[in-house]
Amino acid sequence: MRRNTEALHALLADVDRQQRRRVQRIAERSPRHGSAAFSAVDGRLLVNFCSNDYLGLSQHPDVIAACRAAASEHGVGSGAAHLLGGHSAEHQSLERELAAFTGRQRALLFSTGYMANLAVVCSFADRGEVVLQDRLNHASLIDGARLSGARLLRYAHADADAAATLMQAHESACLLATDGVFSMDGDVAPLPSLADSCREKGLWLMVDDAHGIGVLGPDGRGSVAAADLDSEQVPLLMGTLGKALGCFGAFVAGDDQVIEVLLQRARPYIYTTAMPPALAAAARAALSASQREGWRRERLAKNIARLRSQASQAGIPLMPSATAIQPLIIGDSASALQLGERLSAAGFLVGVTRPPTVPIGSARLRITLSAAHEPEQIDALIEALAAGLHALRNDAALANPA
Numbered sequence: 001m002r003r004n005t006e007a008l009h010a011l012l013a014d015v016d017r018q019q020r021r022r023v024q025r026i027a028e029r030s031p032r033h034g035s036a037a038f039s040a041v042d043g044r045l046l047v048n049f050c051s052n053d054y055l056g057l058s059q060h061p062d063v064i065a066a067c068r069a070a071a072s073e074h075g076v077g078s079g080a081a082h083l084l085g086g087h088s089a090e091h092q093s094l095e096r097e098l099a100a101f102t103g104r105q106r107a108l109l110f111s112t113g114y115m116a117n118l119a120v121v122c123s124f125a126d127r128g129e130v131v132l133q134d135r136l137n138h139a140s141l142i143d144g145a146r147l148s149g150a151r152l153l154r155y156a157h158a159d160a161d162a163a164a165t166l167m168q169a170h171e172s173a174c175l176l177a178t179d180g181v182f183s184m185d186g187d188v189a190p191l192p193s194l195a196d197s198c199r200e201k202g203l204w205l206m207v208d209d210a211h212g213i214g215v216l217g218p219d220g221r222g223s224v225a226a227a228d229l230d231s232e233q234v235p236l237l238m239g240t241l242g243k244a245l246g247c248f249g250a251f252v253a254g255d256d257q258v259i260e261v262l263l264q265r266a267r268p269y270i271y272t273t274a275m276p277p278a279l280a281a282a283a284r285a286a287l288s289a290s291q292r293e294g295w296r297r298e299r300l301a302k303n304i305a306r307l308r309s310q311a312s313q314a315g316i317p318l319m320p321s322a323t324a325i326q327p328l329i330i331g332d333s334a335s336a337l338q339l340g341e342r343l344s345a346a347g348f349l350v351g352v353t354r355p356p357t358v359p360i361g362s363a364r365l366r367i368t369l370s371a372a373h374e375p376e377q378i379d380a381l382i383e384a385l386a387a388g389l390h391a392l393r394n395d396a397a398l399a400n401p402a
């Protein structure tokens with residue numbers, strides 16, 4: 001891009017023409033609101049159906065207290081990268097606990113899931129090799145492949161046969177990466193079949209379980225545990241601490257040597273400041289609360305079932321998802337935005353996801369549920385959705401009279 005205002009103007013005009021303008025809005029969640037299900041936006045309290053705080057742990061008193069106590073004890077910043085004095089006892093304990101939680105020998109902390117994904121793909125794929133990925137993988141996995149210099153080949157969404165065909169055709173395929181739960185569709189990857197083919201063909205399998213950890217499987221151990229896959233079957237398991245665990249940061253878990261290679265090679269690990277120890281302490285408290293309070297997962301499951309049955313009765317075609325991510329495809333971006341605005345006016349904060357984040361023509365509402373939601377809030381959302389969809393249809397009919 002040329003350095004001049006015309007170039008900037010042209011670029012932004014293009015963003016607008018494609019209905020792709022993204023905007024920051026100040027949205028505040030607070031224990032003062034009495035529930036993790038609310039966000040204050042422009043002074044109005046909305047019921048939040050777009051956070052990834054699936055268990056409501058970001059507002060848990062024990063998690064807040066642990067964060068506060070650790071900040072008093074250690075100060076705020078870690079002061080350095082992990083390998084240069086930034087690795088505290090809190091980090092070390094959290095790594096041990098995450099390894100035990102995921103049933104792996106060892107875990108390594110990262111400052112964000114985005115960086116963990118760059119790290120894994122770049123550490124286990126080299127220039128000249130081939131990386132296989134699901135077409136709907138998270139952007140950070142795609143970026144990891146680009147940064148690695150390996151050739152990226154994408155297979156049809158959740159199609160383990162297509163993945164196996166690519167492995168067969170490409171000798172130099174070394175790593176297959178997939179979301180465990182797909183962030184925009186809410187469905188789960190065919191992990192057992194992918195694990196079988198990767199083992200047979202000698203590829204590393206990496207699962208990004210950002211949306212599975214804390215929520216799926218026995219005790220919320222994630223989509224990999226739900227499929228009962230060990231470290232032989234899924235050698236590289238990434239999880240985040242900023243979603244169901246309500247904190248911030250991420251980890252990769254695996255066998256000792258696998259993690260040691262990551263520690264030696266991963267630039268997004270080596271060349272960045274360690275997360276604040278207070279956040280590690282908060283994540284430990286969140287992990288512990290998520291284990292003690294299994295009722296949170298039960299409430300979430302009830303909320304998912306309620307939303308789906310009410311939607312089905314109201315003729316609202318949610319995508320087929322069994323997880324906390326319940327998308328409703330609208331199609332064009334303008335209509336999806338309009339529906340999002342209507343819902344906001346009715347008191348609900350719902351994410352509108354448009355291309356390029358999702359394929360063209362599949363702009364959607366990305367409804368996410370939490371254990372913090374009350375059944376009445378779900379019923380009210382369904383009512384507002386039904387009214388909003390009705391209004392959209394009427395507008396379309398007016399615009400295109402038969």
Ligand SMILES: *Cc1c(COP(=O)(O)O)cnc(C)c1O
Binds near residue numbers: 112115179210240
């Ligand atoms: C959110 C997310 C990430 C990134 O994690 P952050 O900790 O937010 O950087 C990676 N993968 C998937 C599938 C995600 O949904």
